[in-house]
Amino acid sequence: MIASAGLDMADERRLLDSPCNDIDETPEEHMPIEIPKDKWPGNIRSITIGATSAEGGTRAKAVTVGGGTTMPYLQFEAPTTNKPVIAIEIKSRKPDDWSPLLAEVWGEAMNDPAQWAKKAQEAGADLIVLALTVEDSVEDAVKVVKSVLSATGLPLIVWGPGQMEKDNELLVPISEAAKGEKLVLGICEDKNYRTIVATAMANGHLVQARAPMDVNLSKQLNILISDMGMPKDRILMDPTTGALGYGIEYGYSVMERLRLAALQGDAMTQFPMIVTPGFEAWKTKESKVGEGVPEAWGDWITRAIHWETITALSLVESGADIIVLRHPESVNRIKEAVEELITA
């Protein structure tokens, strides 16, 4: 059943005993069917990323996500509040381990994060994710963040290289240098969140809180972060993404459960979700490798894009609010899908 985090046995019993659906009888023939609708006491928070000049930043436009009051896209219960948005992931240095297919599509721009960010905007990004690397010095990192900020008016998410000490070393000065921009800083995990949260709090930014595919761990990390005094409208929840074929089903179900818990009224799960299908899907052999693979895998580039798109779409269906992608064609397809989902 709805095994949401933090609900005790009694709560769970109550849920089991009183389904939220408000129909219990089979309608008579010829009567219009009464469509069962869920009525939820809770909703996802609406959260805004990026600040315009009026708000103390330099972004052309802020992006607001979340606000959901139903399971994803059930317009017959309530219209979708904010549509999910697409972020494109770029790196501070040209990555040498990305698929050649990505190198091909981004071309020269990969050598210059500002150019890359511009191209990402043209490709339809609503947000930019800038991922730093371990080779970046503090000066490099601050410079690259500034250049990306001036290259586009899109709100920015900055990820550290993913090594505790280096993350903190780079993110703190970036946070200070971009004070007031309402960046998202990440990635906070249970072993490393304090420094990032503290600097985000001090400089008006948001944080991305990642827990390894577990409702209770997500909730716990969100509690730890709020307990430091971080306002609740500045936390994004990252449930951890698995790629299609490599664990997607776990993330898919954890996201559905987080959304259900949030709608049930569990305040510590009511944050919009950010997912990383681009990162995960392009790690798989199916996307990375073109030669020496089974013939039954078909054409490489088309397959790779399907891999990213299908991974992303499944996460859209299970409640993602920010979808971080890598290939422009996947961006197109997911944007089109989202449009159809919200205009039904």
Add this chain to the structure above:
Amino acid sequence: MALSGIQIYKMLPQTNCKECGFPTCLAFAMKLAAKQVELGTCPYVSEESKKQLAESAAPPIRLITLKANGTELKVGNEVVMFRHEKTFYNKPGLFLRVKASDPDLAKKIAAANAYKVSYVGMEFTLDGFAIEADGDLTAAVKTVRSATRHPLILIANDAALLDSSLSLLAGEGTLIYAADSSNYEALAEVAKKHKAALVVKADSLDDLADLTQKVQTKGMEEIVLDLGGKNLGEWLMRSTQARRLALKNFKPLGYPTIFFAAQNGPAKEAVYAAQAIAKYAGFVVLDTFAPEMIYPLLVLRENIYTDPQKPIQVQPGVYEINSPKPESPVLVTTNFSITYFAVANEVEGSGLPAWLVVTDAEGMSVLTAWAAGKFDAERIAKAIKGFNVADKVSRKRIVLPGHVAVLSGEVEEELPGWEVRVGPREAVDLPAFMKQALN
């Protein structure tokens, strides 16, 4: 809805005659509720009770079985809205639509029918073909049937034509697409005559429910629903509504659904099909035969329909890859299927011999198991000793996954006399590593 033992007891003769082998009718009823005996064991159940019990035991979404000569596809019988509530049971059938008028029909079917792909040790294929009667349907059925053993969907609305076509498919369970309010009587007759299942379509759930009830009164129960809907969003809502109603035992919609993935063009086909797979479709019909699209869709279907309670695992043990010799390296991994096959396929593809030691990590991936304490130096050493690996090799050398490089010191301590090497992080890089670093 399943009945309780007490409810069932009320429908039994209550004579406690013991012929069923139980001391009382109540005891029998309890066993029946627990599905541990068959109703038929009691000779005295009234016809009325039998009917009621059968109805209550019927799943909220009817199981529809399509059959051909030698293959069978079961769809329906689902019991939950979300996979974490229990699991999704019967994977949606993936069908390829072909046109009767297509001059290349035989070739197309042959290619698609031969399609096979393996994913973590399982082999997947398409489930069948849908033939559109835009030309000579009976001729097309003959052509298709001689090229494939998979079940068929016939897309036609002319009852006489369907009758003659289905006569060519005697003994099979075919699906007819589709009956609407104008032709359901004739189509239901044909379907019944040939033991075929029948798709029913209408523009709203109200009309659809109305129509399925009319089809039911014709004695047809093998029904599949086409929910209509103009785009992804509308179909998602209808599919959710139909599933909810069905799970609440609303019988007129208690059937699996069919979805045409290319209805808004081939560019959207993959995304449409992906949503349908995740969101309750029973049959998904594709128009494009493209391995690069079908493979990810088959994987998605497998992932969504995996029982969330049990990760797919392989047996712990020593796997011999490419006939290893005593001097071949020993690679260590976990028994999560996805992990095992990622590694085994790479090594196999490289042609290089190796002993692959699969530890019992309770079906978890390398990092998950490491984080959960199920893949540590102690467990690795236990596997090496327990599987007597030392007896198989002349050179005691093991390779750890790059992701758990931190374990190498402890493994050295646990396995004195063994050389411990750290391999690459991703299995894709194993062949190169084996060639360059292991000699």
